[in-house]
Amino acid sequence: MKKIIAILLCMSLILTCFSACGIKRPGQKKVTVVFLTDSSGFSSEDDTNKQIKDALEGLKKSAGIVPTYKEGKDKESYVSNLRELAESKEYDVILTVGYAMSRAVDNVAKEYPEQLFVTIDYPVNKDNVLSIVFREEESAFYSGVLAALMTKTNKVGFVSSFEGQNMSHLYGFLLGIRAVDPNIAVEIVYTHSYTDLSTGTAAAEKLKAAGVDVIYSCATAPTSALVDYAKENKMLVINSDVYKYDSTDKALISEASKKYKSSVEYIINAAIEVTKDGEGAKRGGISTESRYVGIAQNAFEFSFSSNVPKDIRGKLEAVQIMFTNSEIVVPTDEAGYTNFDLSIFEGKSFKK
Secondary structure, three states, X not given: OOOOOHHHHHXXXXXXXXXXXXXXXXXXXXXXXXXXEOOOOOOOOOOHHHHHHHHHHHHHHHOOEEEEEEEOOOHHHHHHHHHHHHHXXXXXXXXXXXXXXXXXXXXXXXXXXXXXXXXXXXOOOOOOEEEEEEOHHHHHHHHHHHHHHHOOOOEEEXXXXXXXXXXXXXXXXXXXXXXXXXXXXXXXXXXXXXXXXXXXXXXXXXXXXXXXXXXXXXXXXXHHHHHHHHHHOOOEEXXXXXXOOOOOOOOEEEEEEEOOHHHHHXXXXXXXXXXXXXXXXXXXXXXXXXXXXXXXXOOEEEEEOOOOOHHHHHHHHHHHHHHHOOOOOOOOOHHHHHOOOHHHHOOOOOOO
């Protein structure tokens, strides 16, 4: 169900914006929304775009929108696709999803200050763009605590595609490990590929040789190879929200995913409060600053295999409580991680 209800969130924010801005259309015309997909369109094995389309269709009656669908030709054409839609002046809202599309919106939005854009998952800092962003470092921290509780060798691994990417995941995961036991060693490996499955196998082999028994993956497609290798070599894998890997294999002990539905109320309430405060005058009273959601807003779902004991699952509840009570802000850079005061974890049930 990943990303389906994100559209409800976006549309609610959009409708709040139009109400606050006092924008009127001749004859009170319904709000027109165009969803520009990435180049995978609606035929990809990843059915995210199809699910979003289904959600928009459901909003025809409940939110009074008129949805239209356009498929991006390729990454190189995303900017021109957006310009074409904005210049047509046919749509109140141009909706996009994903990193590549968000970058294109960032390039185009300033050229059309009266056009409202919406990006999902990645922030765009423009006055006419609404962005919804998840605190992925919190999800990674949670997974780090799990890895530290599950390791038997006191050595865990972190796998990503390229160095310098997924830094919020890296420092969140590292802090989660330190929160449980600062003496646990972390081996970091990069696949240097998004698609080559053999790089996942090579990464797992390297970690196995180093004595690692639990791997946290921020890699993309190579994650499947990590799980396959782990299955045959008595290792465990925790998958991040970077790449969705559907598997029932017990070697995949946990997987994080973003829960858009549970974030709707939080972000809508934030938009309403901003409107009351009269911020964001350029959009008639609503701020278009990015909205951030995390564990406190129930923005993530963590699945577990039967390999995760009930007592460890119980200890993870203490992590959720820390975020709910605003006891912790997870760092997303090296300085914040290095200088973090670990004393806040003393006495927690997950502490070794």
